[in-house]
Amino acid sequence: MPVGHALPTVPTKCTNGGSHNVRLKHTSATERRKPLLVVCLCKPRRSWRGTVCPSRSIARTALALALTICAGCQTHTEPAPLRGADVVLIVVDTLRADHLGFSGYPRPTSPFLDKLAAESAVFTNTVAPSSFTRESVAALFTGRWPSCIGAVGWNATPKDSSTTLAEDFANAGYRTVMLTLTTMLSDPAFARGFHHVEHLARQWGVSRAGPQLTRRALELWQEPRAQPLFLYLHYLDPHGPYDPPAEVLARFEAFAPEADALDLYRDIRPHLPELRRSGFGIGDPRFHELVGRYDAEIAHTDLALRELFAGLRARDTGRRLLVVLTADHGEEFLEHGFVEHAWTLYQESVRVPLLLWAPGVIRPEHSPQPASLVDVAPTLRQLVGLRGSAEGGEVLFAPAKVGLGARPLGERLRFSELGIAERNVVRALWRGEWKYIAARRWLAPEARAQSSQIEERLRQSGTLPSLPTGDRLEHEELFHLASDPAEQRDRKHEAPEELACMRQLVEAHERRCPFAGPASHPAATLAPHEAEALRQLGY
Known part of the structure; x- marks a missing residue:
């Protein structure tokens, strides 16, 4: 030829x-x-x-x-098998997929979710579109990558030009409700399309609020209504500072006395280099105590979700019920030298659970198909029969012999993006067995600790820092996930053709969806309560 x-x-x-x-x-x-x-x-x-x-x-x-x-x-126009169904979309903030029992985690963090997973379609290879809540949820709500809708940086929101899931459900005659425990979604743009919004947490740094969210959700669920319901629930407890109830923490091995417990934001993040030199890490009781508190927060959320599902099942609304459960991002525990999230796009920060539960319609299975949170919007639109764009995401299901089964997605491209110029400006690309990371701004772990100290001082003055971002690549890595799922061996010098391909694919994506600004926002003056909320959250 x-x-x-x-x-x-x-x-x-x-x-x-x-x-x-x-x-x-x-x-x-x-x-x-x-x-x-x-x-x-x-x-x-x-x-x-x-x-x-x-x-x-x-x-x-x-x-x-x-x-x-x-x-x-x-390329698909299957009918809507769940038209008119009640839909509950649950996001558990900061929930790593690999810290759940049905993903193989040995600790008892998720006994209820493990049972639910056996009744659900579970996409075991799902990544979040960002490791920062605002960027990730904006992409979840629209089905588009964060940079494609200008949802980049500390102030990321779904832009007016992008239709949200809530708007699509409202246009289809649904009652739409948002209940959230995170003030990261306080911007009115996240509420667009919702008839009713409640921010149940006014103070950050307060854990154990999952049961409160469940109780409020069930109160609304019990209210008489003629319309089907779209209910968005955002749980927060696995997020730092990791303060679970003592009775839940007691399930997990106590590695350190209470007096030696380190606060994630006050003691660990800004002083991590010194802690590492003192032995903080695997084998150090202080480190394992930190991970234990995170796991206990997951277990406490699992109890709240068990109560939620019991209430949902107790009331027969006369409609089918579809429940989607996922997370906005994961959490780092020194796998690549740092802690928390919104700094990098390694697997521990972006690999999240994705479960879809609709008995009698969606076939229970564990699917390894490459999924992303941007697939949730187009999938729900097809399942329920909503009008709306599917740009950026894939429909995850196709008709099977019994119910709906996971649709083969082949070697699709998946992106994750972090556009916080005050930290890192980085994109990740998954293609088949390979993953590529490219950063226009990149702070090494030691510099991140120092940067977090500077952030804290500036927030005390009521401003967010703003730093320039260059056009050249400061950092890139290439991983073969099939042989190196923990991303410990950079293969960019061993696979130059794959590196060139992945680099060009990211450059093509950047030309179509550039980081706004680029990815840098003017220093923003914050109200005192906003500065305090961000400080307590660790941002």
């Missing part, structure tokens, strides 16, 4: 109503060994060009990449 000869186009349907073709074009005469050029043509939307990548299988890999890159195109 001659160089530049185009393969047959693949007709699909654009979410904006335009026509669309995916074209795979060879850029080398040796067609099976050399790169392919992925070209996305979508009208009336402005088209954009993909990139050159090595192809292991022309028919499989390149087509999957093309369909992933060409965001906004749908």
